[in-house]
Amino acid sequence: MLALGFVVIGRNEGERLRRCLESILEQSIALRREMLGSESDSDESVSDLILTPIVYVDSGSDDGSVDCAKNLGCDVVQLAATRPFTAARARNAGLERLIEISPAVEFVQFIDGDCSLQPGWLSKAIAFSSVNPEAAIVCGRRREVYPQKTVYNALCDIEWDTPIGESNACGGDFFARRIAIESVQAFNSDMIAGEEPEMCFRLRKENWRIWRIDCEMTSHDAAMTSFRQFWLRNVRAGFAYAERCAMHATKKRPYCVREISSIFFWAFLIPVAALTLAPAFAPISILILMAYPAIVIRIFLRRIKLRNSIRRSFVYSMFTLLAKFPQFLGATKYFFTQLAGRKAAIIEYK
Incomplete structure (x- = not known):
């Protein structure tokens, strides 16, 4: 059986986190059924999917996110406030915990807590990775849920529509080969932004490859409603480039x-x-x-x-x-x- 695990990170994502975790459970069940060729809800093997290893890493939420994740059967890691919270630190902590509770894990789906996994993505990512052993990371289309609500949401949706094929980098949602991520010591925890492309740079230096395939991967709720948010998001981008x-x-x-x-x-x-x-x-x-x-x-x-x-x-x-x-x-x-x-x-x- 395929050894697949999930690392979810978040901070005060509220209802978005619940949707995210439920989408992972749903798509995990669909994947297992597909792999087993099962159509029955009562299949004993299918019931094992509730035990799919999902690690949720929380960065100081005060909105009930931790309880939500625990109630949905996730293994929860709460980052201590003694060090600055960063997405890179959270993902590293999640990966470390996932390997601890599931030592045989081969592939890891990283996903942000404001995103939801799309039907069919896992099987496509697994199939591609299986025939492309040099692929460290596989990603698909991350799509904004409400691009019509604000111009800032629409900008996010356009930004994520990247070309199909080999790529230089990925975003926060991606399907990764564990051995590849470990070979470069995963993310740089000190980076406050841009940690994904920085890790991809190091992967490519070690002759691993990054791919974007033609498949819906995740839906994202940017919740960008103001010019201030647009401004700060780009301040962060400039910091990361530098x-x-x-x-x-x-x-x-x-x-x-x-x-x-x-x-x-x-x-x-x-x-x-x-x-x-x-x-x-x-x-x-x-x-x-x-x-x-x-x-x-x-x-x-x-x-x-x-x-x-x-x-x-x-x-x-x-x-x-x-x-x-x-x-x-x-x-x-x-x-x-x-x-x-x-x-x-x-x-x-x-």
């Missing part, structure tokens, strides 16, 4: 250099150049500022080419440019914390 660049960028492997260069160009160099030249050379200053609508049009046309709707393409292109400014603040925050020799606090947006 940290990963500082950790791994070399001349041979310019990791995240392109992203950092783009952030500083659009959010710092362009406005500084325009403001500097404005008093004496106003026409040149205006010409420089025209780079902004030019890049928006370029991104818009690229999204249209990918068959996105006009509305989604416009929203994405506008907010992609706007995001450079909070990302600049995040990158700057990283460099200043390094200079000061301090550790940054986690940047939460919800």
